[in-house]
Amino acid sequence: MTLVQTLVDHLRPAAQPVRPAVLRLATGTFSAVHNIRRRDMFRRLHRQDETQFTPVGVVRVLRRPLPPTVADALFDAAQAVNIAATLGIGHRVTGPLNAALQLWTITYRNSWTMLLHSDNMMTMHQMVLGTTRSADALSVDALVRDRTLLPQRFDRAYGAVPTVLNIATCAVYFISGVAKVRGPLGMRWAQGDVLRGQIAVDGLRKDLFGSARTDAGSALYRQKGLFTLLAVVSLAVELGAPLSLVHRRLGQAFALGAWGMHVGIRIVMGIRFKYNVSGISYLPYFPAGPQMPR
Amino acid sequence: MTDNPAHPTSLPGVLSAPAVTDRDLWALVAGTALAAVLLSPVRHYFNGRDKGEEDSFPLSTYPMFSDHRKDRARIPHVAGFTAEGERIVPHYSHFGAGGLNQVRKQVTRMVRQGRAAEVAQRYADALAARRERPVPRGGGPGAVRRRREAGIVRVEVVRSRYFFDTYYAGNTTPQVETVHARADVGGTAVEVAETRTDPAQDPQGPPTGPMARSGLGNTPPAPIGQRNTPADYRTEHTVQAAPRTVRTPAQESTR
Numbered sequence: 226m227t228l229v230q231t232l233v234d235h236l237r238p239a240a241q242p243v244r245p246a247v248l249r250l251a252t253g254t255f256s257a258v259h260n261i262r263r264r265d266m267f268r269r270l271h272r273q274d275e276t277q278f279t280p281v282g283v284v285r286v287l288r289r290p291l292p293p294t295v296a297d298a299l300f301d302a303a304q305a306v307n308i309a310a311t312l313g314i315g316h317r318v319t320g321p322l323n324a325a326l327q328l329w330t331i332t333y334r335n336s337w338t339m340l341l342h343s344d345n346m347m348t349m350h351q352m353v354l355g356t357t358r359s360a361d362a363l364s365v366d367a368l369v370r371d372r373t374l375l376p377q378r379f380d381r382a383y384g385a386v387p388t389v390l391n392i393a394t395c396a397v398y399f400i401s402g403v404a405k406v407r408g409p410l411g412m413r414w415a416q417g418d419v420l421r422g423q424i425a426v427d428g429l430r431k432d433l434f435g436s437a438r439t440d441a442g443s444a445l446y447r448q449k450g451l452f453t454l455l456a457v458v459s460l461a462v463e464l465g466a467p468l469s470l471v472h473r474r475l476g477q478a479f480a481l482g483a484w485g486m487h488v489g490i491r492i493v494m495g496i497r498f499k500y501n502v503s504g505i506s507y508l509p510y511f512p513a514g515p516q517m518p519r
Numbered sequence: 520m521t522d523n524p525a526h527p528t529s530l531p532g533v534l535s536a537p538a539v540t541d542r543d544l545w546a547l548v549a550g551t552a553l554a555a556v557l558l559s560p561v562r563h564y565f566n567g568r569d570k571g572e573e574d575s576f577p578l579s580t581y582p583m584f585s586d587h588r589k590d591r592a593r594i595p596h597v598a599g600f601t602a603e604g605e606r607i608v609p610h611y612s613h614f615g616a617g618g619l620n621q622v623r624k625q626v627t628r629m630v631r632q633g634r635a636a637e638v639a640q641r642y643a644d645a646l647a648a649r650r651e652r653p654v655p656r657g658g659g660p661g662a663v664r665r666r667r668e669a670g671i672v673r674v675e676v677v678r679s680r681y682f683f684d685t686y687y688a689g690n691t692t693p694q695v696e697t698v699h700a701r702a703d704v705g706g707t708a709v710e711v712a713e714t715r716t717d718p719a720q721d722p723q724g725p726p727t728g729p730m731a732r733s734g735l736g737n738t739p740p741a742p743i744g745q746r747n748t749p750a751d752y753r754t755e756h757t758v759q760a761a762p763r764t765v766r767t768p769a770q771e772s773t774r
Contacts, residue, residue: 269616335576339621345577396557401581407564408585422588425683433596435610446687517536
């Protein structure tokens with residue numbers, strides 16, 4: 226077996242359409258609930274002081290914010306199209322359209338002075354799922370075309386989807402890791418002082434803006450040794466993220482480590498990376514359905 | 520679905536993966552290109568550019584948790600005061616939508632731009648509007664917060680310095696604090712320039728902090744809940760800036 230054949234079998238295994246379909250349903254449903262619950266917040270955001278508008282990414286095409294009613298309509302359209310794409314209704318059209326609308330609305334949400342980092346992975350995953358063949362099973366399209374929700378066929382296009390999603394996930398973690406070791410302390414970031422300082426300032430900010438710091442963060446502040454351990458684990462997970470693409474078991478170990486890291490951040494800092502804490506972001510490391518053996 | 524013999528459309532009897540085709544090779548090339556794009560923000564950690572300035576969405580430099588805070592922080596924010604001088608922090612939602620961190624960033628930016636009076640006015644207007652509504656009963660955190668906020672008669676936009684060790688030991692009084700603007704609830708904001716210091720705290724930080732210089736007369740931190748009124752401060756100098764009143768459009772009433 227040649228190297229290329231091995232590489233293709235690993236990254237693009239011939240799998241059944243149920244594999245990406247499960248991911249489409251999970252991510253699309255999470256996104257629908259997550260965004261619809263934030264609808265009021267988005268509408269208030271669209272009516273903010275114009276001087277706070279600092280466009281990023283694709284929204285840089287704008288010099289001024291959109292009229293609030295237009296921004297509201299785009300947001301609502303994104304939710305409607307997301308539901309259609311998640312159900313697999315006309316996915317060849319609704320999938321790419323959903324990818325574009327999600328990119329636009331979430332980028333627009335991040336164009337008001339503060340760049341948040343909690344929606345990046347979900348947005349990238351939705352863009353991948355919207356532009357690949359993720360609705361050939363468990364979809365209205367499959368019912369209409371194949372008269373079944375679970376077509377029994379294999380194609381490398383189906384097996385490639387989780388790999389692409391995992392590449393996006395890896396990129397997020399790897400860049401986060403590089404950011405830490407390319408800071409003023411370099412690899413000494415692993416000593417934990419920076420992390421401890423970040424948790425301290427985060428709790429302080431919460432207090433000063435009328436929220437409340439977490440009990441765990443306050444209680445753990447004095448535990449310097451614990452922060453060293455947390456920092457070492459964080460760096461290992463982030464810088465080691467690319468290894469998760471090498472072998473399925475490594476990928477699953479990475480998924481558990483990354484999920485644990487986000488749960489820890491949730492408990493100690495009260496920061497909710499909801500997509501990550503839900504575990505849905507790591508589902509591609511646990512592919513559904515059979516694949517053809519090498 | 521594909522009819523290509525290399526990609527069978529059904530599996531019975533097929534036991535091994537299909538041979539590699541041109542389509543697979545092109546897919547590998549496309550996947551490599553996508554990975555390069557997704558990883559492209561990492562270049563800003565090697566080209567001397569500012570990671571914060573280069574941050575974007577969804578391709579981010581993910582700078583969170585990477586800045587070294589040492590043992591202290593100066594944080595612009597808004598403090599409220601009751602008629603008795605008790606210090607109460609008004610909730611960030613009085614400023615705007617988008618969550619705590621977005622409000623914090625916007626307040627910081629406006630203070631840096633010399634627009635602190637606008638911030639004070641927005642908070643004062645929002646608190647005044649809240650007064651029009653009945654004070655909620657109940658024991659939930661929201662009701663408790665609103666009852667406390669109902670006592671706020673004045674807000675100040677301040678930039679305060681805290682030492683983490685002191686703060687987390689229970690002394691929540693800033694070591695030094697600059698007041699940029701002030702507004703009575705229901706009134707009009709004015710710019711001010713005052714600096715207040717807590718004489719009980721060493722400006723170099725507590726002896727427990729990594730940046731501290733020992734032996735400079737540090738005092739033990741005060742218990743939680745004390746030392747948080749204006750009377751606890753020594754105002755080193757007060758400069759009344761040329762008054763500049765600000766009125767902003769009425770803030771959204773629904774929060």
